[in-house]
Amino acid sequence: xxxxxxxxxxxxxxxxxxxxxxxxxxxxxxxxxxxxxxxxxxxxxxxxxxxxxxxxxxxxxxxxxxxxxxxxxxxxxxxxxxxxxxxxxxxxxxxxxxxxxxxxxxxxxxxxxxxxxxxxxxxxxxxxxxxxxxxxxxxxxxxxxxxxxxxxxxxxxxxxxxxxxxxxxxxxxxxxxxxxxxxxxxxxxxxxxxxxxxxxxxxxxxxxxxxxxxxxxxxxxxxxxxxxxxxxxxxxxxxxxxxxxxxxxxxxxxxxxxxxxxxxxxxxxxxxxxxxxxxxxxxxxxxxxxxxxxxxxxxxxxxxxxxxxxxxxxxxxxxxxxxxxxxxxxxxxxxxxxxxxxxxxxxxxxxxxxxxxxxxxxxxxxxxxxxxxxxxxxxxxxxxxxxxxxxxxxxxxxxxxxxxxxxxxxxxxxxxxxxxxxxxxxxxxxxxxxxxxxxxxxxxxxxxxxxxxxxxxxxxxxxxxxxxxxxxxxxxxxxxxxxxxxxxxxxxxxxxxxxxxxxxxxxxxxxxxxxxxxxxxxxxxxxxxxxxxxxxxxxxxxxxxxxxxxxxxxxxxxxxxxxxxxxxxxxxxxxxxxxxxxxxxxxxxxxxxxxxxxxxxxxxxxxxxxxxxxxxxxxxxxxxxxxxxxxxxxxxxxxxxxxxxxxxxxxxxxxxxxxxxxxxxxxxxxxxxxxxxxxxxxxxxxxxxxxxxxxxxxxxxxxxxxxxxxxxxxxxxxxxxxxxxxxxxxxxxxxxxxx
Numbered sequence: 001x002x003x004x005x006x007x008x009x010x011x012x013x014x015x016x017x018x019x020x021x022x023x024x025x026x027x028x029x030x031x032x033x034x035x036x037x038x039x040x041x042x043x044x045x046x047x048x049x050x051x052x053x054x055x056x057x058x059x060x061x062x063x064x065x066x067x068x069x070x071x072x073x074x075x076x077x078x079x080x081x082x083x084x085x086x087x088x089x090x091x092x093x094x095x096x097x098x099x100x101x102x103x104x105x106x107x108x109x110x111x112x113x114x115x116x117x118x119x120x121x122x123x124x125x126x127x128x129x130x131x132x133x134x135x136x137x138x139x140x141x142x143x144x145x146x147x148x149x150x151x152x153x154x155x156x157x158x159x160x161x162x163x164x165x166x167x168x169x170x171x172x173x174x175x176x177x178x179x180x181x182x183x184x185x186x187x188x189x190x191x192x193x194x195x196x197x198x199x200x201x202x203x204x205x206x207x208x209x210x211x212x213x214x215x216x217x218x219x220x221x222x223x224x225x226x227x228x229x230x231x232x233x234x235x236x237x238x239x240x241x242x243x244x245x246x247x248x249x250x251x252x253x254x255x256x257x258x259x260x261x262x263x264x265x266x267x268x269x270x271x272x273x274x275x276x277x278x279x280x281x282x283x284x285x286x287x288x289x290x291x292x293x294x295x296x297x298x299x300x301x302x303x304x305x306x307x308x309x310x311x312x313x314x315x316x317x318x319x320x321x322x323x324x325x326x327x328x329x330x331x332x333x334x335x336x337x338x339x340x341x342x343x344x345x346x347x348x349x350x351x352x353x354x355x356x357x358x359x360x361x362x363x364x365x366x367x368x369x370x371x372x373x374x375x376x377x378x379x380x381x382x383x384x385x386x387x388x389x390x391x392x393x394x395x396x397x398x399x400x401x402x403x404x405x406x407x408x409x410x411x412x413x414x415x416x417x418x419x420x421x422x423x424x425x426x427x428x429x430x431x432x433x434x435x436x437x438x439x440x441x442x443x444x445x446x447x448x449x450x451x452x453x454x455x456x457x458x459x460x461x462x463x464x465x466x467x468x469x470x471x472x473x474x475x476x477x478x479x480x481x482x483x484x485x486x487x488x489x490x491x492x493x494x495x496x497x498x499x500x501x502x503x504x505x506x507x508x509x510x511x512x513x514x515x516x517x518x519x520x521x522x523x524x525x526x527x528x529x530x531x532x533x534x535x536x537x538x539x540x541x542x543x544x545x546x547x548x549x550x551x552x553x554x555x556x557x558x559x560x561x562x563x564x565x566x567x568x569x570x571x572x573x574x575x576x577x578x579x580x581x582x583x584x585x586x587x588x589x590x591x592x593x594x595x596x597x598x599x600x601x602x603x604x605x606x607x608x609x610x611x612x613x614x615x616x617x618x619x620x621x622x623x624x625x626x627x628x629x630x631x632x633x634x635x636x637x638x639x640x641x642x643x644x645x646x647x648x649x650x651x652x653x654x655x656x657x658x659x660x661x662x663x664x665x666x667x668x669x670x671x672x673x674x675x676x677x678x679x680x681x682x683x684x685x686x687x688x689x690x691x692x693x694x695x696x697x698x699x700x701x702x703x704x705x706x707x708x709x710x711x712x713x714x715x716x717x718x719x720x721x722x723x724x725x726x727x728x729x730x731x732x733x734x735x736x737x738x739x
Contacts, residue, residue: 055084061347062124094357096549103150138572139191157214210706225258226261230266283304364554365555371620383424445494470513670716718737721733
């Protein structure tokens with residue numbers, strides 16, 4: 001539709017129709033009138049509002065969305081199509097690894113390709129908007145939504161944010177081929193105090209801008225069509241009503257003219273936060289902050305029009321919000337085709353194709369992180385050793401994680417299935433050995449009934465039998481592979497935990513199995529970094545597998561048997577002890593560092609009962625074979641606008657390696673305290689056996705910018721250190737002066 005026609009449409013709407021465009025309801029409002037009575041009563045929503053509502057939450061499937069859209073348009077006076085928005089975070093039907101695993105690929109180009117698959121599958125299923133990517137920077141592994149983040153680093157998060165938006169939206173000139181991306185959660189949601197979900201965020205503006213805004217800014221610059229507000233406060237004001245965040249930064253500074261949508265019920269929650277006394281005040285705060293769509297409350301539906309008529313809200317503010325929603329629908333081509341080509345036939349042709357599975361397998365291969373490999377136990381040789389697979393995830397297809405809400409576990413390749421496909425029957429066996437958890441009562445928090453909870457887990461007798469069978473099988477094996485990890489519901493939204501180790505029942509089982517004296521390999525399934533301090537002592541090899549997705553089993557077997565050399569690198573460090581959290585490699589310098597030259601013993605920054613360093617640092621990951629780094633050279637020692645950093649890599653092994661070379665800088669002296677290291681560049685370099693390559697990085701003056709004492713974004717002359725290496729802790733260094 002031409003813009004002039006769209007403006008005519010806006011001007012023709014009544015206030016009730018305008019407000020309707022700013023309201024999002026869930027699919028249960030679009031059932032028959034009898035079935036919709038409950039939801040309407042709960043929110044105080046009238047049928048008049050439902051008839052003009054602008055968007056629908058978490059309804060997908062070509063047949064369902066077409067039916068709802070067709071019925072809605074039939075009764076619509078202005079024929080304004082519905083927007084269908086959904087949580088499609090890391091896969092629709094083909095499920096990729098969780099985003100924390102995607103971050104471990106250090107390969108934004110590959111992830112852009114993966115998100116293209118997500119867009120095509122989602123569009124075929126009738127979705128118009130996805131609530132992704134989540135780009136919240138997180139440094140506290142207690143937070144359950146680590147699962148959805150790509151990690152702890154501003155630069156890496158920004159690169160993935162851009163890649164995901166480009167992959168989802170797939171814009172070709174004026175053609176919009178993908179689905180609209182909604183970046184979330186704005187802003188700083190990953191910094192909740194104590195790692196607790198929905199909790200307060202309190203930080204300086206400098207820290208906010210320097211570290212936490214980079215992912216959102218990259219997504220906006222890449223053209224994200226929507227931004228979702230976060231549940232947390234910033235500087236004492238909840239984000240959904242925070243004019244500084246939404247209006248001053250997002251709208252005015254960054255020039256974002258797309259749609260801002262609240263998170264689920266976040267407008268109404270301004271009351272619970274204590275900044276609004278009722279729904280009318282909550283509506284006023286959210287609208288003044290330029291929050292366009294109210295997700296799943298009655299605030300806008302019931303209070304926006306009265307506020308306008310009372311003169312409390314400028315009508316132009318509402319018109320601007322409605323315009324943004326209409327423009328989004330127009331950009332998606334919904335006025336020409338309200339279904340965007342979605343049909344049952346197209347959906348069936350698009351979902352879970354062999355091509356999509358193949359890409360998922362490749363992405364999962366690059367996401368897996370080899371954390372330990374004593375005496376080069378891995379890779380294994382097929383049918384050379386007798387292998388016993390044990391553990392609750394050994395024969396489990398539920399490897400897709402909490403937010404793969406449209407995926408099916410039945411599509412997943414389990415570890416057992418992949419192993420049995422790779423090995424002869426006499427060389428592989430499986431025994432579950434132990435349960436996932438000793439107690440499933442916590443599932444009641446997520447809606448499980450007492451009967452459902454009671455049906456889970458083993459009886460005491462069953463546990464004893466399972467253990468004995470595993471011990472007996474273990475005596476016949478040469479190598480034992482343990483498939484262990486968190487329950488799906490122990491990470492993701494509302495999955496904050498103070499104990500981030502493997503469940504006790506699993507650890508006790510491993511203790512007994514280890515007495516057999518066999519070689520041991522741990523496959524760790526989790527949605528966050530775990531404390532694996534004890535397991536590092538017990539195991540010969542450890543693979544961090546995250547929730548690996550549809551092709552998880554196949555990708556793991558590819559790594560185990562050396563069909564693929566592991567190349568995953570951590571995008572979030574693993575703590576030695578949960579008491580170290582929050583933790584990040586790019587911490588600020590202190591006056592009394594651990595390696596202080598002027599202070600000794602007790603009086604430096606350290607713990608009495610734990611090392612400062614993580615168990616596995618940011619950027620860490622092993623491969624088969626070894627790559628040597630040498631000849632770190634700077635093109636100049638006195639930089640004005642740019643310099644080149646070069647070094648030589650040599651593969652001193654018989655394996656083809658995919659090496660992630662990482663470049664960090666340190667600003668030695670600034671007008672405010674600066675981090676000990678900051679990631680600025682990285683490259684994934686492929687090296688054939690015994691191959692040597694020269695690697696070069698171009699470092700620009702703008703790479704050294706930060707928020708200085710006067711809060712201006714720039715840099716200051718002085719000394720800098722360049723670090724290049726395998727991870728944040730294993731580097732070589734050189735110095736230069738910025739003129």
